[in-house]
Amino acid sequence: MHPGLIFDLDGTLIDSLPGIAGSLNRALESQGFDSHGHPDVRRFIGNGSYELVRKALPEGSPDATILSVEEAFKQDYALTWPEGTAPYPGIPELLETLSGRRLAVLSNKPHPFTVEIVARLFPSVPFDPVMGQREDLRRKPFPDAALWIAGKWASPPAECLFIGDSTVDLETARAAGMQPVATGWGYHDADDLRAAGAASVLAEVSDLAAFLAVA
Incomplete structure (x- = not known):
């Protein structure tokens, strides 16, 4: 067996790195945060979308901010993931x-x-x-x-x-x-x-x- x-x-x-990075950066930029290059996003992947966003935001960002950016990421990713996966x-x-x-x-x-x-x-x-x-x-x-x-x-x-x-x-x-x-x-x-x-x-x-x- x-x-x-x-x-x-x-x-x-x-x-899936190109698709994740694109959606993450658009979500960050839409709420006034800096974007990240692929090498950084590569390190953020692996622990789910909440942790992805938490690692991408400035250290100590409040939970409400993380959740807001995470929701923006999910909405974008739902529409665009085939372009980078x-x-x-x-x-x-x-x-x-x-x-x-x-x-x-x-x-x-x-x-x-x-x-x-x-x-x-x-x-x-x-x-x-x-x-x-x-x-x-x-x-x-x-x-x-x-x-x-x-x-x-x-x-x-x-x-x-x-x-x-x-x-x-x-x-x-x-x-x-x-x-x-x-x-x-x-x-x-x-x-x-x-x-x-x-x-x-x-x-x-x-x-x-x-x-x-x-x-």
């Missing part, structure tokens, strides 16, 4: 080779965006379930959603692989008792992943394909 495969979304399956090269082909295996997506992106993006970019991939950040389950790195997925599959967590590009994904896998698989083409540097305890970092999509072929 092959293990179940839980994939992170941003920085793992899709390059695409699968990483090789990912669609990799997913095609996984037919018949249990596949899921677990992201800290707001749930409606996660569902819409996966449906649009991977319409033939049988991900079940697709989960973004929801109010009823704590976001990564808490293990709640990962364990919910394992329960849906009736799979022991130890028989699931959690595949992602961030230290948050590593922490989630460990908290859930799953095997972490660190990828190196996303938004966290390989050195940071190794410092966080990744035994190895798969540098290319082809490396992940080779790993999963024997997993």
Whole structure:
């Protein structure tokens, strides 16, 4: 029996940095705040939209300001994300080779965006379930959603692989008792992943394909 495969979304399956940065900067500028270059926004991604905005605003910004900019970001992103979001090269082909295996997506992106993006970019991939950040389950790195997925599959967590590009994904896998698989083409540097305890970092999509072929 092959293990179940839980994939992170941003920085793992899709390059969404251009779309996120565009919407974030428009939201910031609309309320009088400075914008950020892609290298900075890259560092902000991974903990959900609230944390994305909090990190982009001046330190100590009040919660009301964060929520206001976050809402502006969500409204813009809902309309514009397709302009700056695409699968990483090789990912669609990799997913095609996984037919018949249990596949899921677990992201800290707001749930409606996660569902819409996966449906649009991977319409033939049988991900079940697709989960973004929801109010009823704590976001990564808490293990709640990962364990919910394992329960849906009736799979022991130890028989699931959690595949992602961030230290948050590593922490989630460990908290859930799953095997972490660190990828190196996303938004966290390989050195940071190794410092966080990744035994190895798969540098290319082809490396992940080779790993999963024997997993």
